[in-house]
Amino acid sequence: MPAITLTDVVKTYPPREKGASPLTAVDGVSLEIADGEIFGIIGYSGAGKSTLVRLINALEPTTSGRIEIDGSPITGLPERQLRAKRAGIGMIFQQFNLFSSKTVWGNVEFPLKAAGVPKAEHQRRISELLHFVGLADKAHARPDQLSGGQKQRVGIARALATSPGILLADEATSALDPETTQEVLALLRRVNAELGITIVVITHEMDVIKSIADRVAVMDKGRVVEIGETFEVFSSP
């Protein structure tokens, strides 16, 4: 069963000002992301990538079309059921989105609290995660004491806290230098290989896709204009 199935997904935003026309950010996207793969979505700024991510994570409703996660539809579900679904999808971001007033520990604990995981389980879970991302010695540090790569590793630990089956990485290496980018991509490969988590990498950077994605969809003006194995898509003229 695919991890994510999109069928004819459309997202149209109302006009920003009176007299302007509505903007279709995602314009009839259909694709299947297999369980356990690393799937890339690439395109220029404005192509609709981030909108697509927000639809997959059910942060915004679709205008039309159908989205299934692990074979069950999320489109049309009431908010209460969506919250449970979201716990199955982790997310990491370009600007890391860490809580600056919380420690590393507190950041990773946040989703456990939100999901109502019993306090007694936090200790084991958080230290496991911090070991996995190589930050066991930074539990008491605050984000402003960390490098960009370390911040993103906290982001990854936090995203994995509720044991999601899917990780969405939205421009997750775009704020990092090339060396740190490779470190974070290596960690994402371990997340995929050792934890069996399906990863969707959204980026405008071809090198990132080439380095990590099994398959890639190229987006332009809200549509998927090309899809296939990464080496095929980037070798075609």
Ligand code: ADP
């Ligand atoms: P990308 O992530 O590929 O840069 P986006 O999904 O952010 O693309 O944007 C796709 C298009 O949708 C852009 O034209 C953008 O201006 C528009 N858009 C995105 N979010 C909104 C919104 N909340 N309201 C109106 N238009 C939006």
Ligand code: ADP
């Ligand atoms: P906040 O969530 O306000 O940022 P902390 O992250 O400092 O607070 O701590 C949250 C809770 O986790 C506290 O009860 C703290 O004692 C506990 N805690 C923090 N770091 C560790 C650690 N390395 N090992 C065990 N418990 C910890």
